[in-house]
Amino acid sequence: MSSTESCQIDIPVPAIPSGSGELGFPATHAPAVIRLSGSVEVAGGGTVQPIRPGALRAVFVALVLENGRYVCRQRLLDLLWDECPRSAPVNLRGYISRLRHDLAAIDPVLGESLVTLKGAGCHYALQIPDAAVDVRHFQHHAEHGDQQRRAGDRRGAARHFRAALSAWRGPLGPGCAGSRRLDALFETYHERCLTVRERYAESLLQLGHTLELVPGLRELLRSAPLREGAWCLLLRVTYLGGDLDATMGAWHEAVATLADHGLDPSAEMVRLHLAILRRDDAAIRNPCHIPGSRAPR
Structure with missing residues (x-):
């Protein structure tokens, strides 16, 4: 029994907004599913493709966690290396190029979602709809669960916390090779998941379980x-x-x-x-x- 299933009670789960449109895939395209927790992979078209482990996987996870926002090159370098080698900028460009190629091989639209903004230093963004990313499902429902909890709606809070935990499949970003900053970022999500598990149990306790x-x-x-x-x-x-x-x-x-x-x-x-x-x-x-x-x- 998984860490989320073992304390879950059957409460209907609300849906998350699709997030398609300005940032993300066109409404006519069924987006791939991006999984960052438990494993780092892209599911779609009946197949599941893992993202290459190591630094390339770390770049992918870091970009997805930014929720479509542009990330400056220095931020990515800091997440990849505690002390950047002289070759770091060149290496990063290579990782971006290979990642774009790998994503396009999985889904051409997904490859196009990795955008480079040139100018005063490079900025990168991976523009994927919220509904396609497991961690964004988790964040969405965890935040709504907290809102319902503060409003005194115990059943509503439990429903959203359950939905958040259903999206969370294990440790964030396994197989990533990054810096201590990236590890610290992952740890904040781990702590958030533990808090959601406690608040879900508290909500169920208040409902009589x-x-x-x-x-x-x-x-x-x-x-x-x-x-x-x-x-x-x-x-x-x-x-x-x-x-x-x-x-x-x-x-x-x-x-x-x-x-x-x-x-x-x-x-x-x-x-x-x-x-x-x-x-x-x-x-x-x-x-x-x-x-x-x-x-x-």
């Missing part, structure tokens, strides 16, 4: 054991689901895991523990704050 959320939260904690938000959710769903032994076991496990990394439970987590000991159901169901993860001290 409890113990069925445990497998998904456990899987999240295996990949991110310092996420106090996920630990707090695990404490709450087991308590509200009537499994107090599991709640206390999870508390001791959380304290030990944090201690292994030189951390103590946050004040919010301690307050939740005290609410559990007092059997304060109202505070457990609707805590004023759920903490996120913290770096080891």
Whole structure:
């Protein structure tokens, strides 16, 4: 069972706007599907074509993540190399040329979407409609989920968070050869995905789901054991689901895991523990704050 499936409840998923028109493919052309999470590939016409690994793949991912905006040459160089070799500008031009050729071989319209703006330094853009890119699906639904969450629409938030997680298939940009800046960019998406998983579980908890959320939260904690938000959710769903032994076991496990990394439970987590000991159901169901993860001290 995947990391998204394990905590998903069947709630109808809203559609994303097509995004075709001014930026993207003509309405008469069925666009290829661009996948950046889990693998980096282009699907269309009954085939799936991976983008060549290494620096060329890093250029492709970096351009797609810019959502059609022009990217200056220096920005791409910084994402490819921590310290640029003298040959870096020439190498980048070669990567752009090969990428354009590879995309055109998959789909001529896709090849034409890689645009070069010449002038005071080169700028590049990969103009692809939002509906064709998995990460943009993720961003679209994650943002709308947050909006519904702030508006108090729990079911609407859950629907959008579920749709966001359905678009996310694994780590962003595997097989890319880039700089620490590119790695940091990927990490921001990873953190965003973890937050969406927590908020999806929170939305489902507010809709009355409890113990069925445990497998998904456990899987999240295996990949991110310092996420106090996920630990707090695990404490709450087991308590509200009537499994107090599991709640206390999870508390001791959380304290030990944090201690292994030189951390103590946050004040919010301690307050939740005290609410559990007092059997304060109202505070457990609707805590004023759920903490996120913290770096080891």
